[in-house]
Amino acid sequence: MIGDADRLFLRRAVELATRGLYSVSGNPRVGCLIVRDGEVLGRGWHQRAGGPHAEENALRDAGGDARGATVYVSLEPCSHTGRQPPCVDALIRHGVARVVVALGDPDPRVSGRGCQALRDAGVRVEVAEVACAADLNAGYLQRMRRGLPFVRVKVAASLDGRAAMAGGESQWITSPEARSDAQHWRARSSAIVTGVGTVLADDPALTVREERFAVDGLVRQPLVAILDRRGRTPRTARLFAAEAETPADGLSDGTQAQRPAQRKVLLFCDGEAPEAHPNAEVARTPAAAGLGEVLRRLASRACDEVLVEAGPTLTGAFFSEGLWDEAVIYLAPKLLGTRSLPLARFAVDRLADSLTARVHAVDPIGPDIRVVLRSAQPQAS
Ligand code: AOF
Numbered sequence: 001m002i003g004d005a006d007r008l009f010l011r012r013a014v015e016l017a018t019r020g021l022y023s024v025s026g027n028p029r030v031g032c033l034i035v036r037d038g039e040v041l042g043r044g045w046h047q048r049a050g051g052p053h054a055e056e057n058a059l060r061d062a063g064g065d066a067r068g069a070t071v072y073v074s075l076e077p078c079s080h081t082g083r084q085p086p087c088v089d090a091l092i093r094h095g096v097a098r099v100v101v102a103l104g105d106p107d108p109r110v111s112g113r114g115c116q117a118l119r120d121a122g123v124r125v126e127v128a129e130v131a132c133a134a135d136l137n138a139g140y141l142q143r144m145r146r147g148l149p150f151v152r153v154k155v156a157a158s159l160d161g162r163a164a165m166a167g168g169e170s171q172w173i174t175s176p177e178a179r180s181d182a183q184h185w186r187a188r189s190s191a192i193v194t195g196v197g198t199v200l201a202d203d204p205a206l207t208v209r210e211e212r213f214a215v216d217g218l219v220r221q222p223l224v225a226i227l228d229r230r231g232r233t234p235r236t237a238r239l240f241a242a243e244a245e246t247p248a249d250g251l252s253d254g255t256q257a258q259r260p261a262q263r264k265v266l267l268f269c270d271g272e273a274p275e276a277h278p279n280a281e282v283a284r285t286p287a288a289a290g291l292g293e294v295l296r297r298l299a300s301r302a303c304d305e306v307l308v309e310a311g312p313t314l315t316g317a318f319f320s321e322g323l324w325d326e327a328v329i330y331l332a333p334k335l336l337g338t339r340s341l342p343l344a345r346f347a348v349d350r351l352a353d354s355l356t357a358r359v360h361a362v363d364p365i366g367p368d369i370r371v372v373l374r375s376a377q378p379q380a381s
């Protein structure tokens with residue numbers, strides 16, 4: 001039986017998991033709490049893919065003393081050996097009495113086997129299926145269950161839905177507050193997807209630039225995927241300059257003590273990319289394969305959440321092909337009129353064919369408005 005106290009501790013385990021929001025990519029965000037007689041003995045959370053799991057960190061925080069305790073964990077403990085040893089073995093070895101889980105793990109290597117192994121060893125196991133635990137890992141869950149990342153499309157526009165002037169002028173429609181807020185979506189993403197048109201027109205750095213996203217003094221930079229059929233991305237593009245992880249104290253002045261690895265840039269090309277930068281990796285995809293194939297390729301590279309930051313044509317393609325889960329739309333209280341360009345280019349002729357979504361949240365951000373929409377249908381695949 002799961003009681004009120006159990007639910008409270010589970011929520012706290014999910015809160016701990018949330019600390020990994022910006023640093024964990026390619027693995028689930030997981031938190032763990034070890035409790036005995038109402039006293040918290042240890043807390044742990046998963047910090048980086050490949051690093052120790054939340055359970056291991058919590059056991060260490062408890063000084064190894066977990067005999068007879070209840071373990072609250074936001075994801076089913078693992079039973080396989082990956083880059084880390086199986087957590088169920090560690091929990092059994094430490095003699096825990098009970099494990100309360102907020103979410104089953106769909107990883108095919110686990111998928112119920114974690115809970116079963118604990119039960120086989122005489123540990124009581126309960127699974128609560130807590131909604132906020134699933135929300136936090138929506139990308140991981142979608143990748144494991146469907147082989148697709150969670151796709152979030154970000155756009156900035158005027159209140160009449162215009163993203164650029166006819167001459168292409170598009171920067172700074174929204175406020176500095178909105179642009180700073182938008183960094184959050186980048187920081188939590190495994191990859192940013194854009195089109196070569198945006199790279200050629202704006203030369204964006206596509207980096208995470210704020211210290212608030214640092215964990216242990218490092219800001220993880222998401223992979224950049226450029227849809228660049230003919231390989232036109234210039235070698236001098238600014239987005240090649242970023243590191244995989246940027247030291248937080250070097251964000252403002254560009255000075256860094258050591259030179260970490262460059263962040264990954266993937267070029268989705270039809271053939272070879274004639275100008276490809278040495279740090280770019282060319283992913284050859286026949287044009288006919290479409291955006292669904294691009295997303296599946298990103299999922300196969302452990303991308304859980306993907307952020308589309310592109311111009312009206314690519315944005316329109318994600319919308320019209322139904323390849324999106326969430327849209328984050330920043331609207332400035334301005335009207336740009338009929339000579340400006342739409343935020344998404346796609347055509348429908350009848351109202352009945354319009355793209356209709358669900359409003360998830362609406363918030364003022366500085367002088368602007370942020371609207372978060374969720375797709376009414378699951379992503380087409
Ligand atoms: C995590 N952190 O706290 C838990 C995970 O390659 P590995 O060894 O890190 O294994 C990754 C898998 O481990 C992951 O897909 C999930 O099934 C399981 N649990 N993973 O990264 C954690 N508890």
Ligand code: ZN
Binds near residue numbers: 055077084087088
């Ligand atoms: Zn584990």
